Amino acid sequence: xxxxxxxxxxxxxLLRGTTRFRQIxxxxxxxxxxxxxxxxxRFESEGIVERSVIPTTPVTIEYRLTxxxxxxxxxxxxxxxxxxxWLPAR
Amino acid sequence: xxxxxxxxxxxxxLLRGTTRFRQIxxxxxxxxxxxxxxxxxRFESEGIVERSVIPTTPVTIEYRLTxxxxxxxxxxxxxxxxxxxWLPAR
Numbered sequence: 001x002x003x004x005x006x007x008x009x010x011x012x013x014l015l016r017g018t019t020r021f022r023q024i025x026x027x028x029x030x031x032x033x034x035x036x037x038x039x040x041x042r043f044e045s046e047g048i049v050e051r052s053v054i055p056t057t058p059v060t061i062e063y064r065l066t067x068x069x070x071x072x073x074x075x076x077x078x079x080x081x082x083x084x085x086w087l088p089a090r
Numbered sequence: 091x092x093x094x095x096x097x098x099x100x101x102x103x104l105l106r107g108t109t110r111f112r113q114i115x116x117x118x119x120x121x122x123x124x125x126x127x128x129x130x131x132r133f134e135s136e137g138i139v140e141r142s143v144i145p146t147t148p149v150t151i152e153y154r155l156t157x158x159x160x161x162x163x164x165x166x167x168x169x170x171x172x173x174x175x176w177l178p179a180r
Contacts, residue, residue, distance in 0.1 A: 068176045075168035082165050086158045 006031060008083065010039050011076045014049065014069065019062040043069065096121060098173065100129050101166045104139065104159065109152040133159065 009031075013024050025036050040063055043049035048069035054060040065072075099121075103114050115126050130153055133139035138159035144150040155162075 071172055071176060075165060075172050078165035078168050082161055086161060 006035060006039060007043075008076060008079055010036065010043070011048075011065075011069070011072060012080060014063065014065050015073055015076060019064055021061060021063065024063070048072070096125060096129055097133075098166055098169055100126065100133070101138075101155075101159070101162060102170060104153065104155050105163055105166060109154055111151060111153065114153070138162070 006028075009028050010024065013027050018024050018027060021033075021036065021040070024040075025031060025033060028036070040049055040051070044051055047066055050064050050066050052062045052064070054062060096118075099118050100114065103117050108114050108117060111123075111126065111130070114130075115121060115123060118126070130139060130141070134141055137156055140154050140156050142152045142154070144152065
């Protein structure tokens with residue numbers, strides 16, 4: 001269930017409006033950059049997350065949920081509530 | 091997402107009260123016995139499903155959701171609604 005649990009906490013963070021890789025990573029204790037990067041790429045390929053490159057110097061990368069991603073909110077909320085009750089604390 | 095999608099449809103079937111391996115498999119077009127068996131074993135190891143052996147001849151095996159498994163109902167419902175809207179038909 002580990003992979004799925006990470007997916008849930010990343011989505012929760014994106015639903016809160018966090019857009020920067022570093023901020024998402026810092027908000028999730030224990031996640032590695034490698035895993036976060038893989039998950040975000042997967043979400044992007046699934047059309048759940050959109051990655052924008054803003055031409056600042058250095059460039060700014062932002063991650064935002066697409067409409068398809070935002071539509072997961074109720075499911076993420078229910079899964080989080082279930083995990084809080086039924087899974088041992090991480 | 092394939093693994094997760096199967097997990098959802100199996101849970102949905104168990105939530106409906108289907109208890110027999112063959113009935114669960116028949117209710118899910120396209121799932122193989124191998125995959126269903128693996129998923130049920132995993133659910134069992136996670137405490138989501140309970141497997142009972144009833145001493146008939148031949149033995150009857152029944153799969154039922156535990157309390158932890160039944161608590162997933164709202165999340166499964168929300169995920170199913172999301173998938174129906176956002177994922178291409180299988």
